Amino acid sequence: MPPGTPDPFKSPAPSGSLWGGRRTHDWGGLAINTSPTKRGGWSWWYLLFVVQFVAVLWPPFYNSVEPRWIGIPFFYWYQMLWVVISAVITAAIYLATAD
Amino acid sequence: MQDVNWTALIIFALLFGLITWLGFAAAHWRKGDLDLLHEWGLGGRRFGTVVTWFLVGGDVYTAYTFIAVPALAFGAGAVAFFAVPYTIVIYPFLFLVFPRLWNVCRKHGYITSGDFVRGRFGNRWLALAIAITGIVATMPYIALQLVGIQVVVGALGISGTGFAADLPLIIAFAVLAAFTYSSGLRAPASIAIVKDILIYITAFTAIIVIPIQLGGFGKIFAAVPPQKLLLAVPGPNTTGAYGSYATLALGSALALFLYPHSLTGILSASSSHAIRRNAAMLPGYSFMLGLLALFGFFAIAAGVANLPQYAVGFKQFGNNFAVPALLLHSFPSWFVGIAFAAIGIGALVPAAIMSIAAANLYTRNIHREFINQNPTDRQESQMAKWASLIVKLGALVFILFVPTQYAIQLQLLGGIWIIQTLPSVMLGVYSRWFNDWALLLGWAAGIFAGTAMAVAVNLKPAYPLALGGYTFPGYIAVYTVILNLVLVVVLTPLFNALSARRLPVDQTAEADYFA
Numbered sequence: 001m002p003p004g005t006p007d008p009f010k011s012p013a014p015s016g017s018l019w020g021g022r023r024t025h026d027w028g029g030l031a032i033n034t035s036p037t038k039r040g041g042w043s044w045w046y047l048l049f050v051v052q053f054v055a056v057l058w059p060p061f062y063n064s065v066e067p068r069w070i071g072i073p074f075f076y077w078y079q080m081l082w083v084v085i086s087a088v089i090t091a092a093i094y095l096a097t098a099d
Numbered sequence: 100m101q102d103v104n105w106t107a108l109i110i111f112a113l114l115f116g117l118i119t120w121l122g123f124a125a126a127h128w129r130k131g132d133l134d135l136l137h138e139w140g141l142g143g144r145r146f147g148t149v150v151t152w153f154l155v156g157g158d159v160y161t162a163y164t165f166i167a168v169p170a171l172a173f174g175a176g177a178v179a180f181f182a183v184p185y186t187i188v189i190y191p192f193l194f195l196v197f198p199r200l201w202n203v204c205r206k207h208g209y210i211t212s213g214d215f216v217r218g219r220f221g222n223r224w225l226a227l228a229i230a231i232t233g234i235v236a237t238m239p240y241i242a243l244q245l246v247g248i249q250v251v252v253g254a255l256g257i258s259g260t261g262f263a264a265d266l267p268l269i270i271a272f273a274v275l276a277a278f279t280y281s282s283g284l285r286a287p288a289s290i291a292i293v294k295d296i297l298i299y300i301t302a303f304t305a306i307i308v309i310p311i312q313l314g315g316f317g318k319i320f321a322a323v324p325p326q327k328l329l330l331a332v333p334g335p336n337t338t339g340a341y342g343s344y345a346t347l348a349l350g351s352a353l354a355l356f357l358y359p360h361s362l363t364g365i366l367s368a369s370s371s372h373a374i375r376r377n378a379a380m381l382p383g384y385s386f387m388l389g390l391l392a393l394f395g396f397f398a399i400a401a402g403v404a405n406l407p408q409y410a411v412g413f414k415q416f417g418n419n420f421a422v423p424a425l426l427l428h429s430f431p432s433w434f435v436g437i438a439f440a441a442i443g444i445g446a447l448v449p450a451a452i453m454s455i456a457a458a459n460l461y462t463r464n465i466h467r468e469f470i471n472q473n474p475t476d477r478q479e480s481q482m483a484k485w486a487s488l489i490v491k492l493g494a495l496v497f498i499l500f501v502p503t504q505y506a507i508q509l510q511l512l513g514g515i516w517i518i519q520t521l522p523s524v525m526l527g528v529y530s531r532w533f534n535d536w537a538l539l540l541g542w543a544a545g546i547f548a549g550t551a552m553a554v555a556v557n558l559k560p561a562y563p564l565a566l567g568g569y570t571f572p573g574y575i576a577v578y579t580v581i582l583n584l585v586l587v588v589v590l591t592p593l594f595n596a597l598s599a600r601r602l603p604v605d606q607t608a609e610a611d612y613f614a
Contacts, residue, residue: 049191056184057349059341063330071317075329079183080389086187087382090194094379098372 045096052086103256104427110436111255111443114297115274118290118444122278122451125289134477137210139283139484140459141367144205146288148373148380153291154284154452155364155377156384160298162247162446163240165391169425170418172395173404176327178340179392184348186385189355192525194378197356198371199528199612205366206611211456212362213464216523221604222535223468228542229520230464233359234490236513237457240358241494242506244446244453245272249498250416251439254423258411265499271447272495279451279491280484284367287451294448297441299387301426305438306390309397309429322400337570343561350576354518357525359456360449371614391422398425450491458487508558515553518576519545522587528612531605534598537590545583549575 055061056079065073129145131138146154164182172179200215209215212233217226245268252267278286313319320328333339355361368374403409403424412420426438462483467474474482497506519542522533552562552575564571564578 046191046195049194052187052191056187057345059330059344063332063341065329068317071315071320073320073328075177076180076389076393079180079187080386082187083183083382083385083389086190087379087385090190090382091379093194094375098375 043093043097045093048089048093052082052089055085056082102258104432104435106432107436107439108255108257110433111251111440114293114437114440115271115443118293118447119274119278121289121293122274122286123281125278125285126282128285128289132476133281133283134480136459136462136476136479136483137208139480140210140455140462141363142284142288144367145369146367146373147369148376150288150292151364151368151373152377152380153295154288154367155361156291156295156381160384160388160445161240161244161449162442163243163449164388165298165442165445166247166250166419166422167243168388168392169395169398169422170420172392173398173421174395174418176323177329178344179395180389181344181347181351182392183385183389184345185351185355186382186388188348188352190378190381192352192356193365193381194375196525196528197365198374198614200362200524201365201368201371201374202614203528203607203611207606210366211359211460211463212357212520212524213460216527217464217468218606219527219531220523220533220535220538221606222539225523225535225539225542226464227468228539229523230460232516232520232542232546233460234457236517237359237453238490238494238497239506239509239513240360241450241453241457241491242497243503243510244450245494245498246419246503246506247446248443250419251423251442253415254412254420254427255439258415268498269495271443272491275447275451276488276491279454279487283484284363284452284455287448287455288367290444290451291448294441294444297437298445301438301441302387302390304434305394305397305426305429309394309401309425312429313397313400319396319400322402323396336568337563337572339572343572343574346573346577347560350518350574350580351514353521353525353580354514354576357517357520358453359460360453363452363456363459394422394425398422401425401428403428450494454487454490454494455483457490458483458485461486461490511558511560512550512553514560515549515576515579516546518580519549519583521580522584531603532591533587534591534594536598537587537594540590541583541587544586545579548582549579552579 062075062078064075067074069077126133129143131143133139137144168179168182204215207218209218213226213230216229217223248268248271257267258264310316310319330340330344333341365374398421403421404413409420409424412424426435430438462479466482467479522541523538526533556562560574561572562575562578564573
C-alpha cells in the first residue's frame with residue numbers, strides 16, 4: 001500500500017469519542033450532523049429532491065396523450081421536461097449547500 | 100459474407116482501431132504505478148469532474164441500454180419509458196449518499212463496497228456476501244454488453260454461423276482484455292470520452308433527421324398501436340401498470356449505484372465535490388436515454404419490421420434489431436459505421452469497467468480476506484488483472500454458447516440481488532446502528548425471497564403482490580429490499596441484546612464521511 005494509507009485489514013479498534021467540535025445529535029447511535037455549513041451535513045434544501053420524486057413516480061399525473069407538444073403526447077414530453085427540471089433542482093441544491 | 104456493408108464496416112473498424120490504440124496509450128495518462136491496485140483499479144483516484152462525468156456515464160449508459168431500451172419501446176411501447184424517471188430518481192441518491200462513501204473510502208484506502216462494509220461493520224462474512232453478490236450480479240451484465248456488439252456486427256452484414264461469425268466478437272474481446280490488463284481503469288475512462296462523443300453525434304443527428312424523414316412526431320406517434328402508446332389504465336382493485344412502472348423506475352435507481360462498476364466509477368473521482376457536480380450534470384445522459392426510447396417508436400413508424408432486408412436480422416436478434424435496422428434504413432453507410440461504432444465501443448467501455456470492478460471485489464474481499472492475507476502490491480494488482488481477464492472470458496463463453504435469453508434472465512435476477520446490499524452500503528454510510536448479523540440475515544432473506552418471487556412469475560420483473568383483496572404489481576427488487584430492511588430493523592435490537600460485544604466495531608470515524 002502507498003505510504004500513509006491506512007491498512008483496512010488491521011484489527012479494527014472500537015471507535016471512542018469521534019465527534020470533534022461539531023454540533024451533533026446522537027439518537028441512540030444514529031448520529032446526524034446538523035451544521036449545514038459543513039459539506040455532508042443535513043440541509044433543508046435536500047427536501048427539494050422530494051419534488052422530483054413525486055413528479056415522476058406517480059404515473060396517474062401524466063398518463064395521458066393530451067396536451068400534445070409538436071405532436072408528442074403529454075406522457076413523453078412531461079417526463080423529458082422533468083429531466084431538465086431535476087437537473088436544475090440538483091444544480092440549485094448543489095450551489096445552495098456548497099461551502 | 101456477400102451482404103457485408105463494406106463502407107460501414109471500414110469506418111467501424113477504423114474507429115475501433117482508434118480506441119484500441121487509445122486503450123493502450125491510456126496507461127500513460129495521469130501516470131501512476133499500475134502495480135498498485137488503486138492505480139490499476141481506480142485510476143489513482145484522480146479523475147476530475149469532466150472525466151468522471153464520462154466514466155460514470157459510461158457505466159450507466161451501456162451498449163445494452165442503447166439496444167434494449169429502444170427494443171422494449173419497439174415491442175412493448177410506453178413501459179420502456181421507465182428509463183426516464185429511473186434516471187431522474189438516481190441523482191438525489193448520487194448526491195446524498197455517494198460523496199460520503201467517497202470520503203470514507205479515500206480516508207481508509209477502501210477500493211470496493213466489500214472493503215467499506217468490512218471496515219464499517221467488522222464482519223468478514225457480511226463483506227463476503229456483499230462481494231459475491233457484486234460479482235455474480237455483474238457477470239450477466241458484461242455478457243449482455245457483448246450481445247450489443249453481436250447485434251451491430253450482425254447488422255454490418257457479418258452473418259452466418261460458426262467461427263467466422265463469432266470472430267469479430269472474439270477480436271473485440273481480445274482487444275478489450277488486452278488494454279484492460281495493461282492500463283486498468285484509465286483505458287475505459289479515456290475511451291469513454293470517444294464513445295460519448297460518438298453517441299451524442301449519433302443520437303442528436305438521429306433525433307433531428309429521422310423525424311423529418313418520417314414526417315414529424317405526430318405521424319410517428321400515430322404509427323404506434325394505441326394500446327402501447329400509454330400505460331394501460333389499471334383495472335379495479337389493482338395498481339396495475341402504474342405500480343409496476345413506478346417501482347421499476349425506483350428499484351432500478353436504487354440498484355444502479357450498488358453495482359460494483361458504478362462504485363468503481365465514483366471512487367475513481369478525484370474528490371467528493373466532483374461527484375456532487377456530476378449529479379447536476381449527468382442528467383444530460385438521462386435526456387439522451389429518453390431520446391433513445393423514442394427511437395423504438397421511430398423504428399415502428401419507419402416500418403423496419405416489415406422490410407425484407409431486415410428480416411434476417413430480426414429473426415436472429417428479435418426486437419434488439421430495431422435500432423440497427425432503423426439506422427441502416429435512415430442513414431448513408433458511412434454514418435451507419437459511426438453509429439454502430441458508437442454502440443460497439445459503448446459495449447467495450449462498461450464491459451471493461453465491470454470486469455475491473457468485479458476483479459477488485461474478488462482480489463480484496465475474497466482472495467485477500469480468505470486466501471492470501473498479506474499480498475505485496477504487485478501480487479495484489481496482478482491478481483486483479485488475472486481476475487478481470489477470467490471474468491471477461493467467462494462472459495464471452497457464456498454469450499457464445501448459451502442462448503441470450505438466459506443472460507437477460509440472469510441480469511434480471513442480478514438486479515434483484517444487488518439491491519439487497521442497500522442496507523449495508525447505502526445506509527451504512529449514514530449510521531452504524533444496524534447489527535452486522537442482522538444485515539447478513541436481511542440480505543439472505545432478500546436474496547431468497549427475490550429469487551423465489553422471480554421464478555414464480557417466470558423471470559419477469561414484476562410480482563403481483565396480493566394484500567387484502569387488492570393487487571399491487573411491483574418490481575420484485577423494491578418489495579424484497581423492503582423485506583430486507585424490515586428484517587434488519589427488527590433483528591438489530593434483538594441481536595445486539597444477545598451479543599456479548601459492548602461497543603460496535605467500526606474502523607471508521609464520523610469525521611471520515613465529510614470532506
